[in-house]
Amino acid sequence: MNLNKKQTQYLKGLAHSLKPVVLLGNNGLTEAVVAEIDFALNHHELIKVKIPTDDRETKALIVDAICRETNAIKVQVIGKTLVLYRESPEKKIRIPKI
Template sequence: MSLNKKQIQYLKGVAHSLKPIVLLGSNGLTEAVIAEIDYALNHHELIKVKIPTDDREVKGLIVDAICRETEATKVQLIGKTLVIYRQSEEKKIHIPKL
């Protein structure tokens, strides 16, 4: 799903008050973590994921893998916190059109 600038700004505002739902552990990005992120996206649509690494390249690879595997859209990455969005069938979050 492709989001325009206004939609991304709206989702950033909605995500501001959210707490991270999924935290990556010392094992990194495993199939179980991907499954948990997928489940959380189905339930919440917009979630925060905590990525405990300071290496920018590793963090970028993890973010790309999460978005690819879950078919989610990256909204924002600040520090160690990733915000991703994937619309569910129930469409719980109504984002503006344009």
């Protein structure tokens, strides 16, 4: 699923008031963390993940790995916070069509 600019802006607005649901620890991206992100996406559809690194390349690799492993869409990355979206079967969030 690809999001257009208007849909991305809508999700950014919804994510603004959210608190991070998953925090990566010193061990980085482990299978347990990926499983927790997957569970949170199933439950909430739109989540924030805190990535504790200042290195842009490392952060980009982690973000790509999370998106690939969970089949989620990266909505945005601000600082150390990643916003992810994945539609669940219940479709809790109604995204504008256009």
